[in-house]
Amino acid sequence: MYHAAKGVFDILPIEPDPSELWKSSYLWQFLEQRIKTLTSLYGYREIRTPLFESTELFTRSIGGETDIVSKEMYTFLDKAERSMTLRPEGTASVMRAFVEHHLAEKSPVHKFFYIGPMFRYERQQAGRYRQHHQFGVEAIGSSSACQDAECIDLLFTFLSSFGLKNLTLQINSIGRKEARQAYIQALKDFLSSKLSLLSEDSQRRYQSNPLRILDSKDPNDQQQLVGIPSILDFLSQESKTHFDTVIELMQTRKIPYQLNPRLVRGLDYYNDTVFEITSQDLGAQNSLGGGGRYDGLLKQVGGPDLPAFGFGCGLERVLQTLLRQNINLPKPPVVQLLLVPMGMQAMLKGFQLISQLREAQIACELELSEKRLKNVLSRASELGIPYVIVMGDRELETGYIELKQMASGQVERLPIDDLIKRLCPCTL
Ligand code: HAM
Helix, strand or coil, rough: CCCCCCHHHHHHHHCHHHHHHEEHHHHHHHHHHHHHHHHHHHHCCCCCCCCCCEHHHHHHCCCCCCCCCHHHHEEEECCCCEEECCCCCHHCCCHHHHHHHCCHHCCEEHHHHEEEEECCCCCCEEECCCEEEEEEEECCCCCCCHHHHHHHHHHHHHCCCCCCCCCEEEEECCHHHHHHHHHHHHHHHHCCCCHHHCCCCHHHHHHHCHHHHHHHHCCCHHHCCCHHHHHHHHHHHHHHHHHHHHHHHHHHHCCEEECCCCCCCCCCCCCCEEEEEEEECCCCCCEEEEEECCCHHEEEEEEECCEEEEEEHHHHHHHHHHHCCCCCCCCEEEEEEEEEECCCCHHHHHHHHHHHHHHHHCEECCCCCCCCHHHHHHHHHHHCCCCCEEHHHHHHHHCCCEEEEEECCCCCEEEHHHHHHHHCCCCC
């Protein structure tokens, strides 16, 4: 007996255990459809990139000192001994594709969205998977604060369109490189006398990536951070003005936000605005999505010097939050009609009839199991199939069938040839 690997899961067409409802494929299709409709309203177009890329693309863009690169990548040598990595996130691949296809020459601004699996070798815990799925957007070409606001608005609108409550937008600016360098020095000065009191992870980060100490989950670390200087006090005038405009646009859109000067994010490519939208219903892994501005990345991977902004949103967490908040979600789709043949002749005629119905865009199925009629009917009614026809020798001889409406039990006798007209979607 084989099992799915740790931290990955199947998405099934049947309703699994109620606590596992978020693994139902019809709910994923529902989310994906919502994403496609919404992104097209904002002018974002789909990009699909490969699931693996050369390892160097990720190490260079995400940053060698980040947890993702240093601990979590699925890296392997291909048969030609090239180092490849299953994508841990979507941004780097979009940058690579943008450069490779010279898209900068085609239009001054490009707005992409994607939906797909990402791979991170994470320690297993609720809300953290080794294969998770992201809805992401990357907008390349604009340095306007309106671009930041548009992306944040898109994610917030997506999440609130389901009626989700208790969403919090956390927002911060980490400024440009010079501001960050000055801030890192101030941070290190502040923490130098408390170093031995910090967690092992934070002590390591003090050398390798001091900003990440700010979002340590260790309560003792958080205690040591009380009174820490705020990065917002280190911003250049340009960064300040940019951030003020983003905030003003949030206010105009009436998006509730919390300024969080300790929000730094776990990838190295950001500058200026960073944000996360969290849900109180998710426990420790409470980030539904996050992102920010990354103006230097495209150049860093060999492309033109263009500004960019984007986010990634974890779809497992979105579905789990929707279910936790008892949001009204669609039921599994069912066919309109089940045709149950009794005997070989009826099966042959039924096969023909069902094909004609499908050609007329009526969703229907021929019952292929050899279960007893009683069981077939009770399953049809359990599934919520609206109509059932039982077809046997009598129906074949007379050319008349009985259309049973499952909800009311009502039976309608009609010529077989009239069935399509009767069930045509416009008359249902
Ligand atoms: P990220 O914050 O690493 O950003 O991931 C985005 C979202 O993916 C998270 O907020 C979370 O909802 C979900 N997520 C991440 N890791 C896992 C996991 N192991 N299990 C379940 N869900 C997870 C990025 O990936 C950036 N590329 C976002 C971005 C795009 N920034 C600019 N453009």
